[in-house]
Amino acid sequence: MECRKFxxxxxxxxxxxNVRMLCKMKVHARVSIGGSSPETEKRTPTDKHGEVNPAWNFTMRYTISETMLENYNSMLVVKLYCKRKMGDRYVGEIHTPMKELFEYAKNGGAGTNAAVLTLPVQKGCVNSQGALRFSYRFGERVSIDKLLLAECVSSWSLC
Structure with a gap:
């Protein structure tokens, strides 16, 4: 099976x-790739100081199937939430196809397969307020034996 690290x-x-009227906003992000299955979702720590301008500088690693980069169906989804005692409150999200990310990074320069993007945060079907800044990179294509993959999926997923 052909895979890449992402x-x-x-x-x-x-x-x-600002989705909190009385208290400070404490924002975290939940990241998933492909479907929205809970197994692929990873989360940043909660920023407790930035309020409407949170900063995480937090890295997440995945192993993705090469087929995810061949069509527009596989999406990177980042959802932002404000932490609350009565349940987290939804702030907004970004959706972008993995294929577009890969092609942008590949054509971005110096063959690094890496890029930095800032995308508008959406809430529902319209742009809401704000933007999300992130960097990403793709590793080289590798062939992984399915049996070996089943043994080492604990910290990397999606291949």
Missing amino acids: EITLISANNLE
Whole structure:
């Protein structure tokens, strides 16, 4: 099976909608690739100081199937939430196809397969307030034996 390592670093968000009227916003992000299955979701620590301008500089690593980069169906989804005692409150999200990320990084320069992007945060079907900044990079294509993959999926997933 052909796979690649994919590394994403959520750097920061700015000018987010303030969804807390009485207390400070404490924002974290949940990242998933492909479907929205709970097994693929990873989470940043909660930023307790930036409020509507949170900063994480937090890196997450995945191993993804090469087929995820061949069509527009596989999406990177980053959802932002404000932490609350009564349950987290949704702030907004970004969706972008993995294929577009790969092609942008591949054509970005110096053959690094890496890039930095800032995308508008959306809430529902319209742009909401704010933007999310992140960097990412793709590793080289490797062939992985399915049996070997089953043994080492604990910290890397999606292949």
